[in-house]
Amino acid sequence: MGYGDVQMIDENGIRVDGRKAGDVRPISIELGVVPVADGSCRMTWGTNEVIVAVYGPMEAHPRKIQRQDRAVLDVRYNMAPFSTSDRIRPGFNRRSREISKVTSDALESVVLLELYPRSKIRVEIEIICAEAGTRCVGLTAASVALADAGIPMTDLVVSVASGKINGVVVCDLNKSEDNYGEADLPMGILPNSGELSFLQMDGDLSQEEFQEAWDYNMEAAMVIGGYCAEALKNGGYNL
Amino acid sequence: MSIPLVPQLLRSHLIELAENDQRLDGRGQWDGRDVQLEVGILGNAEGSAKVRMGDTIVYAGVKFQTMTPYSDRPNQGGLMCSAELRPVAGRQHEPGPPSPESIELGRVVDRGIRESGCIDTEALCIIPGEKAWQVILDLYAISDDGNLFDAFALAGIAALRNSVIPLAKFELGEDIPLDVSKTPIMCSYHRVGGRYVYDASGREELGGDERIHITLGADAHVHSLQKGLKGTFTAGEFAELMKQARTKGDELRDLVHSLEGGN
Amino acid sequence: MKGWSVARPDNMSGKGNAAGPHDSQQAPLLVAPGEDLGDSEGYEVGHGVIVMDGRLRATKQGQMKKDGKSVSILPSRTKYFPRPGDLVIGLVEGCTNNIWFVDIGAPFNAILPMSLGPAKMEFGGTRSVIDIGEAILCRVQEVEETHSSVVTMKGMGLRKIRSGTVEDIDPHLLGRLIGRQGKALRQLKEDTECRVVAAENGRIWIDGDFEGMLEVRNRLRKMTAEAKAATPGGVA
Secondary structure, rough: OOOOOOOOOOOOOOOOOOOOOOOOEEEEEOOOOOOOOOEEEEEOOOOOOEEEEEEEEEEEEOOOOOOOOOOOEEEEEEOOOOOOOOOOOOOHHHHHHHHHHHHHHHHHHOOOOOHHOOOEEEEEEEEEOOOHHHHHHHHHHHHHHHHHHHOEOOOOOOOEEEEEEEOOOEEOHHHHHHOOEEEEEEEEEEOOOOEEEEEEEEOOOHHHHHHHHHHHHHHHHHHHHHHHHHHHHHHHEEE | OOOOOOOHHHHHHHHHHHOOOOOOOOOOOOOOOOOEEOOOOOOOOOOEEEEEEOEEEEEEEEEEEEEEEOOOOOOOOEEEEEOOOOHHHHHOOOOOOOOHHHHHHHHHHHHHHOOOOOOOHHHHHEEEOOOEEEEEEEEEEEEOOOOOOHHHHHHHHHHHHHHOOOOOOOOOOOEEEEEEEEOOOOEEEEEEEOOOOOOOOHHHHOOOEEEEEEEEEOOOOOOEEEEEEOOOOOHHHHHHHHHHHHHHHHHHHHHHHHOOOOO | OHHHHHHOOOOOOOOOOOOOOOOOOOOOEEEEEOOEEEEEOOOEEEEOEEEEEEEHHHHHHHHEEOOOOOOEEEEOOOOOOOOOOOOOEEEEEEEOEEEEEEEEOOOOOOOEHHHHHOOOOOOOOOHHHHOOEEEEEEEEEEEEOOEEEEEEOOOOOOOEEEEEEEEEEEEEHHHHOOHHHHHHHHHHHHHHHHOOOOOOOEEEEEEEEEHHHHHHHHHHHHHHHHHHOHHHHHHO
């Protein structure tokens, strides 16, 4: 089946899961879910479920990975074997490596690493159940877990993806929309400054559609940023 | 896993506690931590369970694949069990290829379930010699505060017992529940401060010595045994552990069955 | 660009901080990292606060404190960060002929040079004085900008810990344990007839009668549980 062959949005603009174009799937945030970690967060977003644990800052071993001027941020994104419809074989995976790297780059932009020279901060992102947009959930949950660990940062990072289905630009693609959609634009937004620290895109969007997707992401990130802040202040958030 | 440094003070304190019949968290010698068991919690797995024992938290997920049966067993499917000790579970767990510890962990749990015969591998055959189901049980630790063995074994059998063979997904008919005829239960004992205790915590494991894992079925048949780490034990000690494992095993088996309701 | 306090949806729990951050309110003002705390003009920044583009901004999750002209965050949770003069309990992780490497629960290990050790000794005799895996009561001598810290065992009461047990609590709970002018800690020692040394890095050395030690540990556990229950989300 090619792009656009499946009708995913009706004449009233209602999507397969009942959302309107600009709506985000339901989100819940729970803190302290990994009791042995220094900070942790469980985030559900639609049927995505992600657990993030933060360890550190701590002594960086081995010595050769130490940086004299700042801490090393060691971010790992990993999907549990049972997280998707087809089992994922554990072990090396190019997709996970790339997502780990861009997530790390996005977080390095907000964490005050220079306060902890020669240390290491480990961020472990585990996808327990995947629907669509796991990299966005992972990045958002990681920034909340870092805050839960008391690691100083200039802002949170909220990540959300908009895309296009049946020629209509919509916010926060679910699984079937992601499979049959025509474009996907995930962004990582700093909710207080409005700056971006993460950006990817694939598919086909006109300049106007791109702007529309961008605006949806910005709007959604502000709302989700509010949920994250609320979760950190009140120990959790449940929509 | 990096080799954790054993604080000598912890060891000497554990000996003092054992001499006074006490444990670090106030439990009795054969007491376990509170167990929370949930099943059917993961949307993308054909069977799933989550176990929390104190601050130890693990998930188990079951997936099905089709396989070509082995030529010497053309009418049998397969069961595969793998344990992953991801670095998320604790400071001491380092990233990298599977450690000998996590391989041992997976294999001990695997043997207990496989050898109990709870899954009829012949029933997993679709077309003899051509196609059969492979049941894959993945064990996943989220937080390691000791005794991952028992947590994995409990989550594993509970996940299998609530699994559904996804016939529809493979266009082979309607989904049917996986038939699991038995409920093998593992009980693990660590030597801490010179004596054996049940369900050691992370600190007890750190300051303790050898461990013994016993997997029993409902009829008290023994399905797997494993002795791990440096240390020796006597026949008398082992007899006591076996006795304790029978009582504890029945208790945990009831817990697993209680979640299955009218089935 | 708007901050999220503006974009917050209406169905939120109503604990929003609609009032300006500098307004003194009866309830403590909770903040999350990145939150704007108002114009920096005329304010000094304390712990957990930075100035960006002329605005005060929180870098940690916790309670905002305003003390005169100084704005700071009392973090909900934070790692121990060594300062010179701190009394800490260290665990010896390794050694060379003349240096011990000591884990003090900080982002970086400390070193204990032979010259600051507990006794006069020969070059190469470090392990015979303090072995790997042993615990020591020591004091932070200096912390360099690049975080190499040095601890010393020269001083009153500093020693190798040979008996009792060491328990960990989150460093931010120390205030609760010690109490006003040390009252709570004194009471604990009297009640249990134990030696209780609360080190700045959250490690508590308990030594004394066996039953007393159990009692101290029970109370520590109770205190941690209460602190967790008092603040949602398992953080205190």
